[in-house]
Amino acid sequence: MKPNYTLHKDFRLPMGFPPEAFDSGLAYQAQAEDTFIVTYPKSGTTWTQHIIWMLHYDGQPLPVGKNINLEVPHLEEIGGEFVNSLPKPRFIKTHLTYNLTPYHPQAKYIYVARNPFDCAVSLYYHTKGFIKHYDFAEGTFDDFFECFITGEVDFGDYFDHLISWIHHKNDENVLFLTYESMKNNPKAAIVSMAKFLGSNYVRKIENMQILENILEHTSFKRMSLDQSRWSSERPSDMTPFIRKGEVGDWKSHFSVSQAQQLAQKFKTMTKNTEAATLWELPELI
Template sequence: MENLSLKQTVPRAEVGEVEGILFTKPICSMWNQVWKFKARPDDLLIATYAKAGTTWTQEIVDMIQQNGDVEKCRHATTYRRHPFLEWSMQEYSAVSYSGLELAEAMPSPRTIKTHLPVQLVPPCFWEQNCKIIYMARNAKDNLVSSYHFHRMNKALPDPGTWEEFMEKFMTGKVLWGSWYDHVKGWWKAKDKHRILYLFYEDMKENPKQEIQKILKFLEKDMKSEVLNCLLHNTSFEMMKENPMANYTTEFQGIMDHSVSPFMRKGVVGDWKNYFTVAQNKKFNGDYKKKMADTSLVFHMEL
């Protein structure tokens, strides 16, 4: 695949809506095909709100599936190993990507990635009773990470100022919709379906324990030395340097890592470096209202 050179000016993505949820125009135009996607019973779906530890979860799952074989996990980039179901980019001649096409051509068993809110997941995933791993991250860190990602990724709409982006995030006028609806919707669904619901903060605090939950969910066993190798290779420091996971090998000209690296900090509590006292107060008030109807609890710091 050719890479775009940074000299080309890439226009920012335009947005549209599907059932009240914002998506980029290419996703909207492909929506019927996404909705009719045919899942297979042995598909594994990794679902997250964008910038909630998706790539991390993918890498951990891949390492488990390859039984800790680092070389096998590096045979291709994350977005080729795990098709990004609804994502498509046709507007850049040098870089076209269709998660759907990639998924359809892939032999079983497949691991597929999505950022869709639960109500927009293609019905076949429920009909086939597929296993799903959902990773959730606290709203404040998720917001900061999204803001920086929008700054560096031209395939996404311009975030505007920090203040403006925070406002959009709070009102749900961002891609893939409201963070609040997303985490709550998936939380509700976990009681009816085969969903393992994980938290980014738990994964940071005790990765071994969380990875053991994934192993159990995937009905896999792993020797302790392989598990230790997996822990090492899926640490933030290692992944930041891994060209197969850090998004530096493709999408040049679309992702500008000089603005902000794709793998930025990978910490809990970075929001404190961005929120003013007034913003924090406003955010907390709004958060309390929106999270009043759920048993879901997040840790804003470790």
């Protein structure tokens, strides 16, 4: 059993994503004031969106009744016209590879990478939960793993995405973070983002109340409440959009064979790149 997608120009899009919005998103002309939040799906995207939103709004959390994907919109889901209608500075979410992401030398790009093992598990539950997008409610992890390992999932192969961005890890206008480092030290991650965004944001987090408020409201515990802010409604019997947020949850899902397959693909695809040392594979398998 495989998830269903809308096939558009060699992309697997979630059903319900308008192809014309995808095209419009790719055609968007990046602006100097733009900040792009870039991830492979299920790599800490919503968490990072909320941190950036709270930094911009002086430590105030996204109110119930608002949706983060209208405040920090998903470019290829909602289209370039919508993004163009937003006031500057614009904060924009994307799952595009480097070569497809709209570029401006003065725009900023925050990339968050998550180890492929936990990413695969999180994307599996995401795919099961959105019936209207994937029609995969009855799918098993074994079914999904075969799609993930071959790149037959939305937005394509995990490694193609990671490698396209790792080559730009040290670019002046790129902040490259890992999900695991953010979990290990969320305060340091917030400080790094503020410094990357500029002196106005650094001044904000010099106010300890603002910094502590961001830490509190972007914690897993707080973000797991009022989940309508992060996603469209899911059936009550499905796992929630904000599910666990753990590092290492993959160990309760992978067989030994699956772990070996993904570890081998990781070694092959990341060879001679900085991605090869992002995570300690012996600890993963």
